[in-house]
Amino acid sequence: MENIILIASVFCLIIVVHGMENILADDIANRWNLDEFEFDEGGEVDDPLFWRSERGSKILVNVDSLGAVGDGIADDTQAFVNAWKQVCSTPKSVLLVPKGGRYLVNATRFKGPCADKLIIQIDGTIVAPDEPKDWDPKSPRNWIVFSNLKAVFFQGSGTIDGSGSKWWEESCKKNKTNPCKGAPSAFTIDSSSAVRVKGLTFQHSQQMNFVISRCEAVRVYNVLVSSPEDSPNTDGIHITGSTNVIIQNTKIGTGDDCISIVNGSSNIKMKMISCGPGHGISIGSLGKDNSTGIVSQVVVDNAFLRGTTNGLRIKTWQSGSGYVRSIRYQNVRMEDVANPIIIDQFYCDSPKSCDQSQTSAIEISQIMYRNISGTSKSAKAMNFACSDAVPCSHIVLNNINLERLDGTAETYCHAVTGFRYGYVLPSAECLSSSDKEPIITCDQEAEFKKHHSREQLIHTEL
Ligand SMILES: *[C@@H]1O[C@H](CO)[C@@H](O)[C@H](O)[C@H]1NC(C)=O
Ligand SMILES: *[C@@H]1O[C@H](CO)[C@@H](O)[C@H](O)[C@H]1NC(C)=O
Ligand SMILES: *[C@@H]1O[C@H](CO)[C@@H](O)[C@H](O)[C@H]1NC(C)=O
Ligand SMILES: *[C@@H]1O[C@H](CO)[C@@H](O)[C@H](O)[C@H]1NC(C)=O
Ligand SMILES: *[C@@H]1O[C@H](CO)[C@@H](O)[C@H](O)[C@H]1NC(C)=O
Numbered sequence: 001m002e003n004i005i006l007i008a009s010v011f012c013l014i015i016v017v018h019g020m021e022n023i024l025a026d027d028i029a030n031r032w033n034l035d036e037f038e039f040d041e042g043g044e045v046d047d048p049l050f051w052r053s054e055r056g057s058k059i060l061v062n063v064d065s066l067g068a069v070g071d072g073i074a075d076d077t078q079a080f081v082n083a084w085k086q087v088c089s090t091p092k093s094v095l096l097v098p099k100g101g102r103y104l105v106n107a108t109r110f111k112g113p114c115a116d117k118l119i120i121q122i123d124g125t126i127v128a129p130d131e132p133k134d135w136d137p138k139s140p141r142n143w144i145v146f147s148n149l150k151a152v153f154f155q156g157s158g159t160i161d162g163s164g165s166k167w168w169e170e171s172c173k174k175n176k177t178n179p180c181k182g183a184p185s186a187f188t189i190d191s192s193s194a195v196r197v198k199g200l201t202f203q204h205s206q207q208m209n210f211v212i213s214r215c216e217a218v219r220v221y222n223v224l225v226s227s228p229e230d231s232p233n234t235d236g237i238h239i240t241g242s243t244n245v246i247i248q249n250t251k252i253g254t255g256d257d258c259i260s261i262v263n264g265s266s267n268i269k270m271k272m273i274s275c276g277p278g279h280g281i282s283i284g285s286l287g288k289d290n291s292t293g294i295v296s297q298v299v300v301d302n303a304f305l306r307g308t309t310n311g312l313r314i315k316t317w318q319s320g321s322g323y324v325r326s327i328r329y330q331n332v333r334m335e336d337v338a339n340p341i342i343i344d345q346f347y348c349d350s351p352k353s354c355d356q357s358q359t360s361a362i363e364i365s366q367i368m369y370r371n372i373s374g375t376s377k378s379a380k381a382m383n384f385a386c387s388d389a390v391p392c393s394h395i396v397l398n399n400i401n402l403e404r405l406d407g408t409a410e411t412y413c414h415a416v417t418g419f420r421y422g423y424v425l426p427s428a429e430c431l432s433s434s435d436k437e438p439i440i441t442c443d444q445e446a447e448f449k450k451h452h453s454r455e456q457l458i459h460t461e462l
Contacts, residue, residue: 058119059093061086063103070101072127077106088114097158099123107139107184112148112192120146122158122200128186130163132170132206141182143206147190154189155198162186162205164231168255172351173232180351183207183233193217203227208235209254212242214264221248229277231255236278243267250274257282258308263322266296273303280310280337283327285347287320287362294322302331305374311340312369315347318387319358327367334374340402341369342380343395343416345387361390367418373401381409381426384416391415397431398422 061083064070068079080103087093093115097103101124128143129135143162146152164183172180186205189195193216201224202209209225212218225236236252239245241264251274252258258275260282261268275281281300286293293316305311312329334340345361348354364386381402386392395418402409402425413430420431 057092059087059090060096061090061093062096062098064098064101068101068103070098070103070124072102072104072125074104075106076103077108079103080105080108080110084110087118088112091115092117094119094121097122097124097126097156099157101125102127104129105144107136107143109139109142109145109147112146112150112152114149114152116151118149118152120152120154120156122154122156122160125159125161127161128163128184128206130166132167132183135184139184141184142188143184143186145188145190147188147192149189149192149195151194152192153196153198154200155196157199159201159203160187160210161203162209162227164204164206164227164234167206168228168231168234171232174230185209185211185238187211188213189218190214195219198222200224201226202236204231205234207233208238208256210236211238211240212245213238213240215242216244218242218245219248220246220250223247223250225250225252225254225258227254229253229255235260236275238262239265239268241265245269246271248272252278254278257313258305260284261295261298262286263291263293263295266294266298268295268297269299269301270303271299271301273300274305275303276306276308278308280305280308280313280339282310282313282315283324284313284315285317285349286315286322286324287317289317290319290321290360292322293320293324293362296323296325296327298327300329300332304333304335305337305340306335307337308334309338310342311337312342312372313339314343314364314367316345316362316364317347318345318354318356319360320362321360323363323365325363325366328370329368329372330370332372332374334372334376334402336375336377338377339380339383340374340376341372341382341400343367343384343386343392345390345392346385358387359389361387363390364392366394367392368396368398369400370396370398372399374403376402376404376409379404379408379410380412382411382428384411384413384430386415388415391417393417395431396420397424397428400424400428402426 066079066082068076087095167183172178183206185208188211191214195218197220203226227234234255236254236258239261244267247270249272258278397420399422409426411428418431
């Protein structure tokens, strides 16, 4: 009873007149702390000619000059390690992996802290040893790791190639007779801040292609990720324990999530993302083995997904604690996507079955979908599968048009509350509506009154 009163008072509704949708969406975004956030790019050095010139006074360390062969056969690990020692201790230096070379490098950790203004210019290809049997047992889950860096630029037209095909064949997801064991992530930036990654290609990773872990202020743009559709667990970009990350103008085709955002991540913004094949753009999974999962303030703006198994997905395991909050998806176009919009609080990616009747769950609230259109491969174009124990709340739909060729697209709802306004197809009757008129929650009322005269507001109680 207490709960009901609480919910009713927090979630009383205000109906607002026509023509205010933009103001409304922005207002909600403000309330959810989803303002545009940007950070200083750190200026200079886009142009390699700049640092080659005297003026740039950069110190160039070419891996070739330290004995790298670059024929894809010779082991160039030591040359890279030696080059790293030099650049890391020299201010304003550039580590150059030159164009045309194919550099075979073992599992290696390139550690900071380093001297200021380090640039890693990768124009050639860095390739991993392809034989899992020979993999360094001291680094079972990582190939290349950069850690403890501050203000570092990774850039160039080069490729990071994980040579993953033998790892994929050994995966239990590929062949059930294989034992389930992990494989390395190809490229990781860990415990670093003010990082920029520009122009690089990541491909054929053993498992995840590119991991951003425990970082602050990362900007990724013009990056390409490419691994086959049937390569297991090859997430494109995986973000964990990181804040203030922007991913822009990036094209990802892979065998798992194009982008996955997991625990301890907030202020993540993705703009101009192309995804497919792959499993879509995911928050989670979170809450496995009763763990705590927290993700907040995520924006996906301007994305195109084609032929993916999911579109915009939030996935949490039953039980677990924490929350997913303040998420905005907008201006997304999908073609032939199996689950375009999905919240799944019953996620279970385990060979054993999961107990789906737990009394705790990760709380999912304040999720806005706006201007999302395209075609759904499955009938459930929108799927809100939330837990009875901790229902999803404040789910907002505005201007959704998801069709299925045979006209059978529908919305599935379980334990979800929220509201919809504008055009919403398939209609989501589980959420409150007022036809074309936007509705906002009561806790935004005060804010709203500051900007709009009282006559514009018509109140209704829920
Ligand atoms: C790279 O790995 C191979 C195969 O395990 C090994 O023989 C070689 O010594 C390693 N190279 C370095 C520099 O550690
Ligand atoms: C699965 O692995 C087993 C054992 O390694 C092998 O005999 C079998 O041919 C594999 N199956 C497929 C479909 O690759
Ligand atoms: C998730 O992140 C929070 C804080 O960001 C941390 O306290 C918690 O231990 C993390 N959970 C897991 C499973 O790592
Ligand atoms: C998670 O918690 C539930 C309920 O408390 C318990 O039954 C289950 O064994 C726990 N699972 C793990 C992996 O700790
Ligand atoms: C809706 O999103 C599409 C991209 O999917 C974009 O082209 C279009 O301009 C957006 N419409 C509005 C009104 O913002």
